[in-house]
Amino acid sequence: MIRIFLLSALPLLYSGILLAQLPPNAEEIIKAVDRNLSARTTVLESKMIVHGRRATRTISSKSWMLGQEKAFTEYMSPAREKGTKMLKIGNRMWTYSPQTDRIIQISGHMLRQSVMGSDLSYEDMMEDPKLFERYNAVIDGEEIIDNIDCWRILLTAREKGLAYNSRKLWVDKERMIPLREELYAKSGKLIKSLRISEVMRVGDRWYPRIWLFKDELKLNSKGTEWIVDKIEFDLDIPEKRFTKSGLRK
Amino acid sequence: MMIFRLAIKNLLGAGMRTWLNVVVTSFSFTIIIFFNAMYNGMRQDTLRILLDTEVAGGQLWHPEYDPFDPLTIEDSHSIISEELQKMVAGNEAMPVLVRQATFYMNGRSSVGLMKGIPPGQEIVRMPLKVIGDYSGDYIPVVIGSGMSKKTGLRKGDLFTVRWLDALRTYDADEFEVAEVIKLDNYRLDRGVIWLSLEKMRELLQMPGEVTYIVLKRDHAFNNQADSFIYKDIEYFMKDIDSAIEADQVWARTIFGLLLIMASLGIFNSQVLSIFRRKKEIGTLMALGMTRQRIVRLFTLEGGLHSVLALFVGALYGTPLFYYLATRGITIPYGEEAGIISTGSLYPVFGPQLIFGTMLLVAGVVTVVSFLPARKIANMQPTEALRGKIS
Numbered sequence: 058m059i060r061i062f063l064l065s066a067l068p069l070l071y072s073g074i075l076l077a078q079l080p081p082n083a084e085e086i087i088k089a090v091d092r093n094l095s096a097r098t099t100v101l102e103s104k105m106i107v108h109g110r111r112a113t114r115t116i117s118s119k120s121w122m123l124g125q126e127k128a129f130t131e132y133m134s135p136a137r138e139k140g141t142k143m144l145k146i147g148n149r150m151w152t153y154s155p156q157t158d159r160i161i162q163i164s165g166h167m168l169r170q171s172v173m174g175s176d177l178s179y180e181d182m183m184e185d186p187k188l189f190e191r192y193n194a195v196i197d198g199e200e201i202i203d204n205i206d207c208w209r210i211l212l213t214a215r216e217k218g219l220a221y222n223s224r225k226l227w228v229d230k231e232r233m234i235p236l237r238e239e240l241y242a243k244s245g246k247l248i249k250s251l252r253i254s255e256v257m258r259v260g261d262r263w264y265p266r267i268w269l270f271k272d273e274l275k276l277n278s279k280g281t282e283w284i285v286d287k288i289e290f291d292l293d294i295p296e297k298r299f300t301k302s303g304l305r306k
Numbered sequence: 307m308m309i310f311r312l313a314i315k316n317l318l319g320a321g322m323r324t325w326l327n328v329v330v331t332s333f334s335f336t337i338i339i340f341f342n343a344m345y346n347g348m349r350q351d352t353l354r355i356l357l358d359t360e361v362a363g364g365q366l367w368h369p370e371y372d373p374f375d376p377l378t379i380e381d382s383h384s385i386i387s388e389e390l391q392k393m394v395a396g397n398e399a400m401p402v403l404v405r406q407a408t409f410y411m412n413g414r415s416s417v418g419l420m421k422g423i424p425p426g427q428e429i430v431r432m433p434l435k436v437i438g439d440y441s442g443d444y445i446p447v448v449i450g451s452g453m454s455k456k457t458g459l460r461k462g463d464l465f466t467v468r469w470l471d472a473l474r475t476y477d478a479d480e481f482e483v484a485e486v487i488k489l490d491n492y493r494l495d496r497g498v499i500w501l502s503l504e505k506m507r508e509l510l511q512m513p514g515e516v517t518y519i520v521l522k523r524d525h526a527f528n529n530q531a532d533s534f535i536y537k538d539i540e541y542f543m544k545d546i547d548s549a550i551e552a553d554q555v556w557a558r559t560i561f562g563l564l565l566i567m568a569s570l571g572i573f574n575s576q577v578l579s580i581f582r583r584k585k586e587i588g589t590l591m592a593l594g595m596t597r598q599r600i601v602r603l604f605t606l607e608g609g610l611h612s613v614l615a616l617f618v619g620a621l622y623g624t625p626l627f628y629y630l631a632t633r634g635i636t637i638p639y640g641e642e643a644g645i646i647s648t649g650s651l652y653p654v655f656g657p658q659l660i661f662g663t664m665l666l667v668a669g670v671v672t673v674v675s676f677l678p679a680r681k682i683a684n685m686q687p688t689e690a691l692r693g694k695i696s
Contacts, residue, residue, distance in 0.1 A: 110413075164377055167376070167377070169406075169408060169417070169470070170417060214475070217473045217475070218473045218474045218475065219474075219475060220470075220474065220475065220476050221475070221476055222475050222476070222477075240476075242468065242475075242476045242477045242478040242479075243471065243475055243476070243477040244477050244478060244479050246466075246477075246478040246479065248468065248476055248478055272415070274408075274410040274415070274466050274468060274478060275410060275413065275414075275415055276410070276412075276413040277413040278413075
């Protein structure tokens with residue numbers, strides 16, 4: 058009886074061992090990445106270091122985000138930018154400048170312009186970071202990045218109308234967080250790159266602490282660093298935070 | 307006739323006083339003509355350049371298109387009506403596709419416009435034939451000399467262009483400057499790269515789509531129901547006309563001051579004449595000349611200042627204006643001042659301008675000559691003979 062049981066269980070056991078040895082599905086990896094990076098709500102304080110041709114500027118800000126739909130950012134320093142606010146609702150965006158006391162809608166081609174001289178565009182800031190729903194993923198290989206074992210994932214647009222036709226991600230096998238990302242145009246030309254040099258533990262998730270964004274079409278660009286000083290997830294944010302009237306307050 | 311001869315005799319007899327007034331009046335006269343001729347020249351120059359390079363027989367715009375509102379450009383493209391397609395096929399109309407793009411060159415980036423037109427078109431002066439002859443590995447474009455100066459791009463230079471296609475997906479490629487051309491119309495030069503329409507449609511995934519159409523001069527298109535909106539040359543001239551009109555407020559103020567200066571001199575000399583020539587007026591009255599004829603004599607004397615001023619002005623003005631009208635005045639203002647220009651301004655002296663200004667100056671001078679002369683009408687001959695004015 059025992060022999061019969063062992064004989065019948067053997068193929069199942071064998072296939073289980075094989076499954077454990079197989080690499081995870083690319084989509085599972087992307088889902089895990091999304092779980093780390095996305096939250097119901099996010100409140101964060103950060104610094105953006107813009108490396109210009111002549112000088113380097115540091116801009117600090119505080120942001121409140123409600124899923125991927127709504128975001129509100131207030132710039133705290135330097136003095137020139139203090140009080141500048143940005144509001145994103147869906148695919149619309151407004152900025153408020155205290156110097157002019159005016160609210161301006163950013164739309165159309167303005168969305169592709171640089172935010173405060175950085176390598177980031179307004180469109181980049183508005184982009185939904187949830188990759189799984191929008192891209193098909195395949196594992197392109199494995200690579201060691203900064204002594205960390207990573208999956209190299211190739212993403213191709215699942216739907217029409219995405220800003221980037223394809224992306225390449227290097228995902229930390231252990232923490233399931235991208236350490237590098239490359240964004241490609243339809244022609245295959247590399248447009249932007251992203252490098253994460255420090256990761257932090259926040260509750261039960263990993264989150265990038267130091268990011269380096271680079272517009273790869275800009276020759277000699279040193280990129281823009283984005284440092285997350287403090288981040289909290291799933292706090293209750295009042296809905297009135299995300300209103301146009303809140304920009305003037 | 308006697309009054310006229312007497313007036314001439316008195317006027318010339320006054321010597322230096324007359325000639326000073328005449329010279330000042332002639333300056334006012336020539337300056338007014340010159341500045342108005344400059345405005346005429348500017349308008350005609352702009353009109354000619356706009357017709358040659360941009361408007362031809364008028365444009366038909368996509369309903370969403372507004373070149374002065376960058377937010378409209380992204381959605382301003384569609385397939386044109388069959389009637390317009392036939393006109394395009396028959397070289398009666400030129401389709402233009404416009405898209406915003408980011409240019410990356412020499413380590414810098416700037417935002418501008420990609421414009422696609424058929425390279426062989428002959429409706430406007432936009433020589434893109436070099437694109438048709440291009441045999442390199444990149445996407446050939448033509449840029450204006452202003453764009454070249456601003457960006458540092460020269461013929462043969464490579465640069466990267468990034469754009470959003472019809473599906474709003476980023477695309478980028480390497481472009482080569484096939485030619486740098488001189489464009490008198492800065493609106494077609496500043497921040498614009500020109501490429502083949504078919505290539506642009508392919509890059510943007512917009513087959514057959516158009517942002518606006520340029521109609522051939524003397525076209526027969528008259529379909530008010532077409533979704534594309536017709537804009538004639540007057541629409542394009544509105545800006546320059548408004549700019550000239552705004553500037554003319556100041557110019558008219560200066561003209562007014564010049565006329566006042568000239569008139570004051572003549573008015574002053576008339577008052578002085580009447581004061582100093584009381585006995586002469588009394589004698590003329592005693593000899594039987596009516597007061598009205600004497601008033602006419604003095605008014606004529608004053609008015610003749612303007613006739614002499616016209617002759618004197620013509621003496622130095624004619625060769626000067628001829629020189630300026632044929633050689634032009636180099637004014638490198640163009641783009642900076644928002645003026646469409648070849649870089650040289652040719653003043654236009656039409657007969658209407660010259661005769662109009664002549665009449666204006668003569669009229670003003672006659673009026674200011676008459677005003678002091680009115681006093682003669684109240685003079686008593688006996689008192690005038692004694693040198694008194696009642």
